[in-house]
Amino acid sequence: MISTNKYSYYFYTILTLLFCILIFKADTSLSISYKEALNVFVNTSVLSIITNISIYLFGQNDIALRIPFILFYVASVILMYKITHNYFKYEKDRLISIVVFMLLPGVLSASLLVNSAIIVIFCTLLYLYYFEKYKKHSYFLLLLFLLIDNSFAILYLALFFYSIKENDKKLLYFSLILFALSMFIYGFSTDGKPRGFLIDTVAIYATIFSPILFLYFIYTVYRAAIKHEYNLSWYISITALFLSIVISFRQRVYIEDFAPYVVIGVPLMIKTFLHSYRVRLKEFRKTYNILAIVTVSMLLINVILTLVNKPLYLVLPNPTKHFVYQYHFIEELSNELKKKNINGLTSFDKELMLRLKFYGLQEGDNYFISSKEFYNYDEKISIKYYNKELFMVYLKKLK
Known part of the structure; x- marks a missing residue:
């Protein structure tokens, strides 16, 4: 005994x-991935119900x-x-x-x-x-x-x-x-x-x-x-x-x-x-x-x-090959956007928008945001791990 x-x-x-x-x-x-964001905002499965009950009780x-x-x-x-x-x-x-x-x-x-x-x-x-x-x-x-x-x-x-x-x-x-x-x-x-x-x-x-x-x-x-x-x-x-x-x-x-x-x-x-x-x-x-x-x-x-696993980015030539790449960067990006008082976003990238929504960034027509570089953007925001630039978005002020 x-x-x-x-x-x-x-x-x-x-x-x-x-x-x-x-x-x-x-x-x-x-950070929340796109599939996880779908379970929060779009899907109606048992998985979604469990997730949303938790968010309702403990906050988003x-x-x-x-x-x-x-x-x-x-x-x-x-x-x-x-x-x-x-x-x-x-x-x-x-x-x-x-x-x-x-x-x-x-x-x-x-x-x-x-x-x-x-x-x-x-x-x-x-x-x-x-x-x-x-x-x-x-x-x-x-x-x-x-x-x-x-x-x-x-x-x-x-x-x-x-x-x-x-x-x-x-x-x-x-x-x-x-x-x-x-x-x-x-x-x-x-x-x-x-x-x-x-x-x-x-x-x-x-x-x-x-x-x-x-x-x-x-x-x-x-x-x-x-x-x-x-x-x-x-x-x-x-x-x-x-x-x-x-x-x-x-x-x-x-x-x-x-x-x-x-x-x-x-x-x-x-x-x-x-x-x-x-x-x-x-x-x-x-x-x-x-x-x-x-x-x-x-x-x-x-x-x-x-x-x-974040230190692996230091040795990977292509960050997207990281096995949890889809679970990184978005929370840090949302914090950077909030620091700059940037909200009311629109984008062709619906996956990015749905992930940002979880962290309180709303859709609107104040700024255009894209993870792909485009002509005459106003600002670039980069997310770094261990001083290595890994994820970038480009912003254009619309009004």
């Missing part, structure tokens, strides 16, 4: 620290924009911790598993952005928690998920395969009906010419996990398959992974639809690694030690780059 309490203390301490870091990051390092600012998703992240981590209560033999193994899950670059990123990925992770873990606690499926939750996001079709498909293995006819029919309803309501994208995007998909997964961790994850799900060590989490992870890879042979995959289901397989991966490590004598653990050190190092590098 003392040992359990000790590791629980470590867990909640790390989670609290990460929560504070994410709040700080949301407040100081990110960056923390209010992102706090719901940070809270979903915290709740997801706690649910994962609860789910793995009896999964590991040792409490320290459980702590290692949950820390890896918490620090996955894809999971951390999802907690800071206005998208459905972290909501899907939370809902899936809530369903698994109910299943682990009560040893039965929550058909109410499955029905509710239908109204939240299109990607739950993947969960329904995974449950369909699981029901075949368990010979559960009720789950089989229910999951099949919900899958069909999801396809009917949301459809399935087949846009564009058939092209192979397998390498792109694998590269994104490698970014979400970190490269070595993703390779070991593939080995883990394969090993579980050949040893017939199936559980519900395995079915969900393998269905999402396999389906995304198959689809990527023909078209680009919206990875945010699949990744939330893949990352819940982290405990299985950690359990497999630690078991393989312990069954070997110390003199035969060298390869595993090297693998663990390299993996943790790469994971930490990815975490640092996820949380502290």
